Amino acid sequence: MKVPFVDLKALHDEISDELREVFDRVLNSSAFVLGPEVQQFERDFAAYIGTDHCVAVNTGTAALHLALAALDIGPGDEVITVPHTFIATAEAISAVGARPVFVDIDPTSLTMDPGLLEAAITSKTRAIIPVDLYGQVADMDAIQEIADRHGIPVIEDACQAHGAEYKGRKAGSFGIAGCFSFYPGKNLGACGEGGAVTTNDAELAQRIRLWRDHGSSKRYEHIFPGLNMRMEGIQGGILSVKLKYLDRWNDERRSAAKEYNIALSDTEFGIPTEMPYNRHVYHLYVIQSNNRDLLREQLAEAGIESGLHYPTPLHLQEAYRFLGYEKGEFPVTERIKDRILSLPMYPGIKPEAIGRVVSGLRESCYVG
Numbered sequence: 001m002k003v004p005f006v007d008l009k010a011l012h013d014e015i016s017d018e019l020r021e022v023f024d025r026v027l028n029s030s031a032f033v034l035g036p037e038v039q040q041f042e043r044d045f046a047a048y049i050g051t052d053h054c055v056a057v058n059t060g061t062a063a064l065h066l067a068l069a070a071l072d073i074g075p076g077d078e079v080i081t082v083p084h085t086f087i088a089t090a091e092a093i094s095a096v097g098a099r100p101v102f103v104d105i106d107p108t109s110l111t112m113d114p115g116l117l118e119a120a121i122t123s124k125t126r127a128i129i130p131v132d133l134y135g136q137v138a139d140m141d142a143i144q145e146i147a148d149r150h151g152i153p154v155i156e157d158a159c160q161a162h163g164a165e166y167k168g169r170k171a172g173s174f175g176i177a178g179c180f181s182f183y184p185g186k187n188l189g190a191c192g193e194g195g196a197v198t199t200n201d202a203e204l205a206q207r208i209r210l211w212r213d214h215g216s217s218k219r220y221e222h223i224f225p226g227l228n229m230r231m232e233g234i235q236g237g238i239l240s241v242k243l244k245y246l247d248r249w250n251d252e253r254r255s256a257a258k259e260y261n262i263a264l265s266d267t268e269f270g271i272p273t274e275m276p277y278n279r280h281v282y283h284l285y286v287i288q289s290n291n292r293d294l295l296r297e298q299l300a301e302a303g304i305e306s307g308l309h310y311p312t313p314l315h316l317q318e319a320y321r322f323l324g325y326e327k328g329e330f331p332v333t334e335r336i337k338d339r340i341l342s343l344p345m346y347p348g349i350k351p352e353a354i355g356r357v358v359s360g361l362r363e364s365c366y367v368g
């Protein structure tokens, strides 16, 4: 039995009639870019997250980029984030001309270590971007407390955490803005690209709306030179349909994580920790092993797909060599990068598939 890393086909088959209706509606209305489907999704998603506003854009990278741009962050400014994330978090900082500054992660939550944050703040720091990695919200109270003391806005990278909760509040409702990706494999994914910024700040939302549409609120009148980062009508409609299923799908991910946890509890693999204040939504289920590469090979031989999120930390990427960081500067990130292994995880994953992954892991002679 082969076990895929994700199975989007099965997910979409279940709701294909509803998705086809969206396609027909948009084809009939020709509202291909922004328009009523996107407006409806913005209302639906803001209500779901619990913020006053949602601005839909074309990717998660754009959401981060425009949140920074709308705060007038640019050349000469520093923005703090973590080195253990997808490169898009730092690319958005680079895109506005600012400098990424990294802070290591906590070894248990694998999100930004608030204990290291203050030392990274300088007179040039203009924003802090914690990442809700793998589907678990960063320690937002601790981060926000430090940010408030220094008067620095927090932008939450919630691209992997649709529906996750921190102390009962949804990911994307912290800080001045939350940024989401709707890349197809995300917990809430479009049938193509998509992204959004959620915020309670009306002025910021309005600036992001202008930024995403050429700095324009009226056709061919431009207040400033913006960009084209608009969401497509079809994606807005599809996301509204899929949002209705998000809680159920997240529950299914949580049940699968529980099954993995139980089945692996007597092995020497490190299993993910759900922090006591969090409701983890397991965008990724990531174990740790001292023999990760061999284990991964053996799983592949048994027809079991796995992933690495992420094999090279940002400070060691060629793209960020110019920042001047050296090996050894972020010991937690550097220690786990060779140990992490993402196992198959998606809504509707069958108990037999989980059983197959677990026995594949157990059969490996490299347990631990």
Ligand SMILES: Cc1ncc(COP(=O)(O)O)c(C=O)c1O
Residues within 6 Å of the ligand: 059, 060, 061, 062, 085, 086, 088, 089, 131, 157, 159, 160, 180, 181, 182, 183, 194, 195
């Ligand atoms: C943590 C994180 N930030 C940002 C992004 C960027 O999102 P997108 O691929 O939609 O541009 C992603 C998506 O992969 C992500 O996982």
